[in-house]
Amino acid sequence: MDTSGTLEEAFGRLHSTGPERDGWLSNHAPMVAEALSTRGRAGAVHHWLDLYRDKLEEFPDPVAPVTDDNWPSALGDPHRAADWIDYFSRALAEHPWRSVLAVWWPRLLPGIAAGATHPVIRVGHAVRALGAEENEPRLTELAHGLGYWAARYQPVSGIASVPGARTAADALDAVPPIAVGPVGFRARLDAVHRLPVWAGEVTGPDAARDRLTELVRAATHRYATHGHGQPTMLVHAATAPNAVLRALDALPRELWVPSLHAAWTASAAVTAMYAPDEPVTYTPSARLTAEEVLERAVAHGDEHVIKFTDTALDVGDETALVAAVRAVEISEPLV
Known part of the structure; x- marks a missing residue:
């Protein structure tokens, strides 16, 4: 665990900025700062933030307070991001963070695809940070993540089930791609009408994990x-369910099964929205260690590459490291 205070400093820089820019593109900086700090690269955090700062916008203006009584009317209103973040800041000041998460996780889970899955990913990073150390900047980061999720809440509905497969890999292969046409995440999500059934028989929390x-x-x-x-977008097929996995231990066990099913919906939907016409055979030019792969991702700098590499390191096997190298090779660098 990084004890330098760098992550707290980074959150201090970032919590005066909004969760989005240019209308709805996500602010990835808090997530990258947490990933770098967790992976022993705290020394790279402030340099990376300096490179990313032109992609940050000022914190949005509030509209009207969100309360325990009126929150349903504010759910899914992106203009209320500041109101939602203030609501969760107050809730986390008054109650243990795990209690707040337990109340709001099932409310927000149907909207897991909100904001191209970035809100749940941001919450997953915040939960990991709080699991390592609990302090005010990390609690504030959870408030920002939950507030962003509530403001961008967008449920996935109207999806018919099609035959799936027993393994996750085969089920992802069975995902029918959407018809070519829609541009933008929200339009593509609306075009997802069929997804395979997978893990529907799971009823216990340990099996869900x-x-x-x-x-x-x-x-x-x-x-x-x-x-x-x-x-860029296909990394979320892995990073979104991994955010859910990171949150499990902070949640009541009765929420683990619905969390699995929501994570599958998000991963399968992203797969449907951005599937290539054909897979390719990929062989890396050299076998790299985990440290070498991480170093390449940090040097590359792209926020999605860094977060995907963070997930690949969680998986930890050689094929996952190969996938991270692939992300480095086919993604545009930060600068």
Whole structure:
């Protein structure tokens, strides 16, 4: 665990900025700062933030307070991001963070695809940070993540089930791609009408954790051969379910099964939206260690590459590292 205080300093820089820019593109800086700090690269955090600062916008103006009584009317209103962040800041000052998370996780989970899955990913990073050390900047980061999720809440509905497969890898292969046409995440999400059934028989929390772990591994591995479909967006097929996996231990066990099913919906939907016409065979030029792969990702600098590499390191096997190298090779660098 990094004890330098760098992550707290980074959050201090970032909590005066908004969760989005240019209308709805996500602010990835808090997530990258947490990933770098967790992976022993705290020394790179402030330099990376300096490179990224032109992509940050000022914190949005409040509209009207969100309360315990009126919150349903504010759910899914992106203009209320400041109001939602203030609401969660107050809730986390008054109650243990795990209690707040337990109340709001099932409320927000149907909107897991909100903001191109970035809100749940930001929450997953915040939960990991709080699991390592609890302090005010990290609690504030959770408030920002939950507030962003509530403001961008967008449920996935109207999806018919199609035959799936027993393994996560085969189920992802069975995902039918959407018809070519829609541009933008929200339009593509509206075009997702069919997804395979997977893990529907899971009823126990331990089995749900096992299946979620399998899904993260399968989606990470799949990027090596399918990431060229859309190098940036397809990382979320792995990083979104991994954010859910990171949150499990902070949640009541009765929420683990619905968390698995929501994570599958998010991962499968992203797969449907950005699937390439054909997979490719990919062989890296050299076998790299985990440290070498991380070093390449940090030097590359792209926020999605760093976060995907962070997930690949969680998976930890050689195929996951190969997928991370693939992300480095096919993604545009930060500068």
